Amino acid sequence: MSKSVQAVSQIGQLDGKSRITSLVSMLPKLLMPLVGILLFLAVWNGVSKSIDTSLGQFPGPAQVWQQSIVLVNEHNAQRDKAAAFYERQEVRNAQRVAQDESYVPKIREFTGAPTFFDQIWTSLYTVMVGFFIASIIAVPAGILCGLSKSAYAAMNPLIQIFKPVSPLAWLPLVTMVVSALYVSNDPVFSKSFITSAVTVSLCCLWPTLVNTAVGVSNIDADLVNVSKVLRLTPLKHVQKIVLPASIPMIFTGLRLSLGIGWMVLIAAEMLAQNPGLGKFVWDEFQNGSSESLARIMVAVITIGIIGFMLDRLMLAVQRFASWDKNAVLR
Amino acid sequence: MLSIIANKKRRNPAGSLFLVAALFSVSLLSSVTAVSAQELGWPEKEELKFGFIKLTDMAPLAVAYEKGYFEDEGLYVTLEAQANWKVLLDRVIDGQLDGAHMLAGQPLGATIGYGTQSHIVTAFSMDLNGNGITVSNDVWAEMKKAIPHEDGKPVHPIKADYLKPVVDNYKEAGKPFKMGMVFPVSTHNYELRYWLAAGGVHPGYYAPHKGDTSGQIDAQALLSVTPPPQMPATLEAGTINGYCVGEPWNQQAVFKDIGVPVITDYEIWKNNPEKVFGVSSQWAEENPNTHIRVVKAMIRAAMWLDANNNANRPEAVKMLAKSSYVGADEEVIANSMTGTFEYEKGDKRDIPDFNVFFRHNATYPYYSDAIWYLTQMRRWGQISEPKSDNWYLDTAKNVYRPDIYTKAAQALIKDGLAKASDFPDFASETGFKPPQTEFIDNVTFDGTKPNGYLEQFSIGLKGDTVL
Numbered sequence: 175m176s177k178s179v180q181a182v183s184q185i186g187q188l189d190g191k192s193r194i195t196s197l198v199s200m201l202p203k204l205l206m207p208l209v210g211i212l213l214f215l216a217v218w219n220g221v222s223k224s225i226d227t228s229l230g231q232f233p234g235p236a237q238v239w240q241q242s243i244v245l246v247n248e249h250n251a252q253r254d255k256a257a258a259f260y261e262r263q264e265v266r267n268a269q270r271v272a273q274d275e276s277y278v279p280k281i282r283e284f285t286g287a288p289t290f291f292d293q294i295w296t297s298l299y300t301v302m303v304g305f306f307i308a309s310i311i312a313v314p315a316g317i318l319c320g321l322s323k324s325a326y327a328a329m330n331p332l333i334q335i336f337k338p339v340s341p342l343a344w345l346p347l348v349t350m351v352v353s354a355l356y357v358s359n360d361p362v363f364s365k366s367f368i369t370s371a372v373t374v375s376l377c378c379l380w381p382t383l384v385n386t387a388v389g390v391s392n393i394d395a396d397l398v399n400v401s402k403v404l405r406l407t408p409l410k411h412v413q414k415i416v417l418p419a420s421i422p423m424i425f426t427g428l429r430l431s432l433g434i435g436w437m438v439l440i441a442a443e444m445l446a447q448n449p450g451l452g453k454f455v456w457d458e459f460q461n462g463s464s465e466s467l468a469r470i471m472v473a474v475i476t477i478g479i480i481g482f483m484l485d486r487l488m489l490a491v492q493r494f495a496s497w498d499k500n501a502v503l504r
Numbered sequence: 505m506l507s508i509i510a511n512k513k514r515r516n517p518a519g520s521l522f523l524v525a526a527l528f529s530v531s532l533l534s535s536v537t538a539v540s541a542q543e544l545g546w547p548e549k550e551e552l553k554f555g556f557i558k559l560t561d562m563a564p565l566a567v568a569y570e571k572g573y574f575e576d577e578g579l580y581v582t583l584e585a586q587a588n589w590k591v592l593l594d595r596v597i598d599g600q601l602d603g604a605h606m607l608a609g610q611p612l613g614a615t616i617g618y619g620t621q622s623h624i625v626t627a628f629s630m631d632l633n634g635n636g637i638t639v640s641n642d643v644w645a646e647m648k649k650a651i652p653h654e655d656g657k658p659v660h661p662i663k664a665d666y667l668k669p670v671v672d673n674y675k676e677a678g679k680p681f682k683m684g685m686v687f688p689v690s691t692h693n694y695e696l697r698y699w700l701a702a703g704g705v706h707p708g709y710y711a712p713h714k715g716d717t718s719g720q721i722d723a724q725a726l727l728s729v730t731p732p733p734q735m736p737a738t739l740e741a742g743t744i745n746g747y748c749v750g751e752p753w754n755q756q757a758v759f760k761d762i763g764v765p766v767i768t769d770y771e772i773w774k775n776n777p778e779k780v781f782g783v784s785s786q787w788a789e790e791n792p793n794t795h796i797r798v799v800k801a802m803i804r805a806a807m808w809l810d811a812n813n814n815a816n817r818p819e820a821v822k823m824l825a826k827s828s829y830v831g832a833d834e835e836v837i838a839n840s841m842t843g844t845f846e847y848e849k850g851d852k853r854d855i856p857d858f859n860v861f862f863r864h865n866a867t868y869p870y871y872s873d874a875i876w877y878l879t880q881m882r883r884w885g886q887i888s889e890p891k892s893d894n895w896y897l898d899t900a901k902n903v904y905r906p907d908i909y910t911k912a913a914q915a916l917i918k919d920g921l922a923k924a925s926d927f928p929d930f931a932s933e934t935g936f937k938p939p940q941t942e943f944i945d946n947v948t949f950d951g952t953k954p955n956g957y958l959e960q961f962s963i964g965l966k967g968d969t970v971l
Contacts, residue, residue: 228740228760262575270578274546282551285569285582287828353598365600447587457585460558460733461831462756469827 233468238475241468249289256284290454294476297450300367301439301484304374305432311375312382312431313424317416319383320390337380341373341438345445348372366448370439373446377438381430389423390416425492432488436481451477544915547578547794555586555595555604558733558830559750560841561631561779562605563820564861566829567805577797585828588731589687590619596784597622602791603798605630606782609689609877611903616878618689618712618886623785627908628799629869630779630806632860635692635769636754636845637699639667639746640739644764644848646670657851661771661944664703671705671724674745684730684738684747688719691778693727694880695769696748700725701963702772702945709885711971719884721971739763750778751840751859752832758846759836765847770855774942775864777873788905799912803867804921810862817842865928869909871935872951874900879954883964890968896954906935 215235225232233241260281267279288296319326352369393416401415443452455473458466552574556562565583568574574581586592586604593610595601597620611624639647647666651658674681685693688710697707708723710716720726730738735749740762747753748769757763769776781802788795808816821841825834839846843856860866875896881887910930916922939950947960958966965971 228736228762262572263580266575266578270546277546282580285580287583287826447591457827457831460585461827462733462736463825463827463831463833463836466831 227467229462229467230464233471237468238471241465242472244465245290245469245472249291252286252289255286259284259286288449290473290476293449293451293454294480296367297439297443297452298480300370300443300448300450301374301432301435303367304371304439305378305435307371308375308378308431308435309382309428312379312427313386316383316386316424316427317390317412317420319387320420321412321416326387326391333380333383336376337384339377341377341442342445344373344376345369345442348376349446366446369446370442370448370450373442374435374439378431378435381434382424382427385427385430386420386424389420389427392423393419422492422496425488425495429485429488429492432484433481436477436484440477543918544796544911545793547797548791549602549794550578551580551582552602552794552798553582553584553600555584555592555601556829557589557592557605557731558585558832559605559634559779560752560824560830560837560859561634561750562829563809563824563841563859564630564781564802564805565605566823567808567820568801570823571805571808573801573804574798577801579794579797579801583829589690593624594620596624596782599784599787602787603781603783606780607687607690607692608777608780608873609691609694609881610687611780611782612874612877612899613689613881613886615903616881616887616899618881623902624782625785625788625903625905626780626782626869627788627795627905627912628781628802629777629867629873630781630802630861632775632778632864632866633768633770633857634778634840634859635695635748635750636765637696637746637748637767637769638735638739638754638757638763638765640742640744640763641761643667643670643745644766646673647766658848660767660847660853662766663944664700664705666703667700667766668704675724680726681724682726682728682744684735684744684749685727686732686735686749687729688717689877689881689886691769691776691877692748692750693719694877694884695772695776696727697880697884699748699767699772699944701961702943704963706963707884709965709971711885711888713888714971719886721885736760736762752830752836755836755839755846756832758839758849759833761849765845768845768855768858770858772944773940775857775860775866777866777870777876780869788908792908795908796912796915799909800916803862803909803912803916806862806867807922807926810860810866814843814856862926867909868928868933869904869906869935870937870951871897871900871904871906872937872940872949874904875951875954876949879949879957882954883958883961883966885965885971888970890955890970893952893954897952900935904935906933 219234219236222232222234263281267281270277271279315329319329349369352365352372356365356368397415397419401411406414439450440452440455442448443450444456445452447453447456451473455470458469458473554565556565569581569583584601586595586601589607589610592601592604593606593614596604596606597614606624606626608626608629611626613619614622614624647662647670648658650666650669651662653659671681683696685696687693700707706722706724707727708719708725709721710719711721718728728744730744730747732749732753735747735753736756738744739747739757740760746763754765758765769778781798783795809820818838821834821838824830824837824841825832830837839852840858843854843858844852845855845858846852857864878887878891878896878899882891913922913927913930917924917927936951939948941948943949947957949957955967958964
C-alpha cells in the first residue's frame with residue numbers, strides 16, 4: 175500500500191519537474207519563429223533599400239505596412255460610396271415609379287470597383303468551389319482505382335499525363351469551352367467565375383485522386399479479411415472498412431489539392447483577368463505607380479497567410495476526421 | 505407616357521384611379537430630366553458594363569461615372585479595365601461588354617472584316633490627340649546629334665528624317681530596328697507609320713489576302729503589338745527600340761528614365777481624332793434610348809473636362825490616378841492632362857491642346873475622320889484591293905452615327921445642360937471637315953476624295969496597286 179503511494183508521489187514530482195523542463199524546451203519553440211520573422215524583416219529592410227526599380231525603390235516592411243493601411247481606408251471609403259449609391263438609387267426609383275407606374279423598381283448592386291478585400295473574398299469563394307468540385311470527383315475515382323487493379327491500370331496513364339499540366343495551359347481551353355457551353359440570359363454565376371473555378375478543379379483533382387488510390391490499396395489485409403468473414407456487401411465494405419481506413423491518406427491528398435488550387439487560382443486570375451487577388455496583382459503591375467510594388471507586396475503576404483490558414487483548416491478537419499489520433503500530422 | 509397608356513388598356517376600370525394618381529404625381533415631380541426622359545423614352549437596359557484600357561483618354565467614362573452623369577440618365581454603369589484591345593473588342597462583340605472605349609480604327613476594321621468581323625458602330629468620339637512617340641535612350645542619343653538646337657533645346661517637331669540614319673545603322677549592323685504600337689488598326693499604328701514614312705523610313709505593308717498580317721513586308725522599321733501599359737517595361741527590356749502609345753505611358757518613360765518622347769501626334773496631325781465609344785450594331789438597334797442616354801452622359805463628361813480652360817483637369821487627374829482607373833502616379837498623369845508635355849527630362853513644353861475632349865467639336869463623329877482611317881488601312885495594305893470613293897463614304901456612314909449624337913446633343917440643349925453653340929450646326933452639318941492641311945508632311949486631306957489623297961504619298965499603296 176505504502177509502496178504504491180510512494181510511487182504515485184514520485185510520479186507527481188516527476189510531473190512537476192517535467193512540466194518545468196517542457197516549458198524550458200517550449201521556449202525556443204515559441205521564440206524561434208519570432209526570431210525568424212524579425213530576421214527576415216531586417217534582411218528585407220536592408221536589401222530593399224539597395225534595389226532601385228524603374229517604379230522607385232523596392233518597398234520595405236514600412237512601406238508595405240503603410241499600403242496595407244491605405245488599402246483598408248480605400249475599402250472603407252468604397253463602402254461609404256456604396257451606401258450613398260443605394261440611397262440615390264432608392265430616390266431615383268421612387269421618382270421613376272411616380273412618373274411611370276408600370277416600372278418595377280429594382281435595387282441594383284453597387285457598380286463601383288471591387289476593393290482589395292472584395293477581391294480576397296472572391297478568390298476564397300472561387301477556390302472553395304473549385305476545390306469542392308474536384309473533391310467530389312477525385313475521392314470516388316480514387317477509391318475505385320484503389321479497389322480495382324484494372325480500373326487503376328486504365329486510369330493511370332491519364333493521371334500521369336494530366337497531373338503535371340500547368341493551369342495556364344488549361345486556361346485558354348477552359349475559357350473557350352465555358353463561353354461556348356455556358357450560355358444563359360440571366361446567369362447565376364459569371365463566366366469568369368466558372369472559368370476560374372473549373373481551372374482550379376482541373377489542377378487539384380490529381381493529388382486527392384492519387385493519394386486516395388494509394389490509401390485504399392494499402393488497407394491492412396486483416397481489415398479486408400474481416401470484411402470478407404462478415405460478408406459485407408461492396409457498398410458496406412467501402413463505407414465501414416475502406417473509407418475509415420484510408421481517411422488519413424485522403425486528407426493528405428485534399429490538403430495538397432487545396433494548396434495547389436490556391437496557387438493555381440492566383441495564376442489563373444492574373445492571366446484571365448478574372449476578378450480576385452490575381453487580378454489585383456496584375457492591375458497594380460499595369461498601373462506602374464510608385465506605390466504599386468508595395469501594394470503587390472501586401473497582396474503577396476495576404477496570399478501567403480490565406481494559403482497557410484487554408485492548410486491549417488484542412489489539418490484541423492483531418493485531425494477531427496481521422497481515427498488514428500496518435501498519427502503525427504504536420 | 506406611352507407605357508402608362510399601354511397599361512391602361514390592360515387594366516380594369518378601378519385601375520384608372522391609379523392612372524389619375526400617377527399623372528398627378530408626374531406633374532408634381534416633373535423635373536428637368538424627367539421631361540426629357542419621357543421625350544427620349546426610358547432606357548431599355550439600365551445595368552451596363554463598359555470596358556476601357558488604362559489610358560488617360562478614358563477620362564469621359566470615369567467622369568460620367570464619378571460625377572453621376574450616367575445615373576442622371578437612369579443608367580447603372582460598371583467600368584472595367586480590359587487586358588488589351590483585342591480582348592476588349594472580342595468582349596463587345598460577344599456581348600460581355602455593352603460598349604467600350606475603342607481605338608477609332610477598331611469599329612471600322614471590325615466592320616470591314618479586318619481581324620474579327622463584326623458590325624460595330626460609334627456615335628461618340630472620345631477625344632483628339634493625346635499620343636506620343638518615344639524612343640529608347642540609346643536611339644535618342646544617336647538622333648540628338650543631328651537635330652538642330654535652339655537655346656540648348658532641340659527644335660520641335662522632330663521629323664523621322666533624324667531617325668533614318670539610326671535605322672540605317674541598325675540595318676548595316678544586321679540588327680532589326682523594332683518599334684511597338686498598340687494594335688494593328690490603332691491610331692498609334694497609323695500615326696507611327698505616317699511619321700516614319702514622312703521621314704523616308706518604310707514601316708512595311710500588310711497583305712491579308714496572302715495571310716500576312718505581320719505588317720512587315722518591305723519594312724525598314726519592324727512594328728509589332730504591345731499593350732499600352734506594358735510599353736515602358738518592354739522598352740526597358742530592350743525588346744523594342746521605341747513605341748507609339750497614348751498617355752500616361754510616354755510620360756512614364758520620362759519619369760522612369762528609360763526613354764525620350766520625340767514627338768506628339770498633335771505635331772504629326774493637328775487635332776487628329778483619337779478614341780471613340782463603340783458598341784455592336786445589334787446592341788445599338790436593341791437599345792436605341794439607352795444609346796442616346798449614354799452619349800448624353802458622355803457629352804456632359806467631355807464638356808466638364810474642357811470647361812473653363814481645363815479648370816477641372818486637376819480634379820480629373822485625381823480621379824484617373826485611382827488604381828481602378830488608370831492608376832499611374834498623379835504627377836505622371838498631370839504632366840500631359842494639364843496642357844503640358846515633357847519631352848527629355850526637364851524639357852517641359854506647353855501643348856494646351858495635347859488632350860482635347862470637347863472643344864473643336866471633338867466629340868462629334870465626323871465621316872471624314874472615319875475616311876482618314878480607311879485611307880490609312882488602304883495605304884498600308886490592310887485593305888488589299890482598290891476601293892472606290894463611294895465605298896469609303898458608305899463604310900464611314902455604316903459605322904459613324906452622327907444621327908444618334910445629334911439626338912443626344914439636342915436633348916441636352918432642351919434640358920438646358922448645353923447650348924446650341926457648343927455643337928456643330930446640325931441642320932447644315934455634312935459630316936465632313938473642310939480639307940485639313942496641318943500634317944507634318946504638309947499633305948492636304950480632303951475626306952471627299954480618299955483615292956486622290958492617297959496619290960500624294962510616295963510610300964504607300966494607292967490606285968490599283970495590289971501586293
